[in-house]
Amino acid sequence: MNYSFTGGDVGEARTMSVELIEARAPLATPLSAQLLTESVRDLLLAQTPLKLKQGEGDVQYSGSLIGYDVQPVSIQANETAALNRLTITVRVTYLNTLDAKKNKEFTIARFADYDSSQDLTAVEERLARDIGKQLAQDIFDRTLGDW
Secondary structure (H helix, E strand, O other), X not given: OOEOOOOOEOOOOOEEEEOOOEEOOOOOOHHHHHHHHHHHHHHHHHHOOOEEOOOOOOEEEEEEEEEEXXXXXXXXXXXXXXXXXXXXXXXXXXXXXXXXXXXEEEEEEEEEEEEXXXXXXXXXXXXXXXXXXXXXXXXXXXXXXXX
């Protein structure tokens, strides 16, 4: 096994590829999918010795943003929501070309709350970045972190 200083097991892998995550949910924006893709790439580059490769790395990540939902939370006495919650759900496919037993598909979701007085479009990029970082860590943990 080849563990990086952060505990990720990359085995004999030397390269990785991360395809652009597709925005498939009705409300998902191309920007949110791009931010999630960048978060995954950045985290893998920071926490593994793997080199980023265009297409067909030793380990390959692809996925789709399948849920992009806003729900009211924290209902107040006057029955208005103090907060809204943006939840992003992504389906991930992980292929390890050197060890097929490690291949997996999974779905994960994370959320962030924002003040209901704010319009989603005003805070969407910040929320997508925050949620993207959480999802990227989950993706790392489920694939190379051996969780």
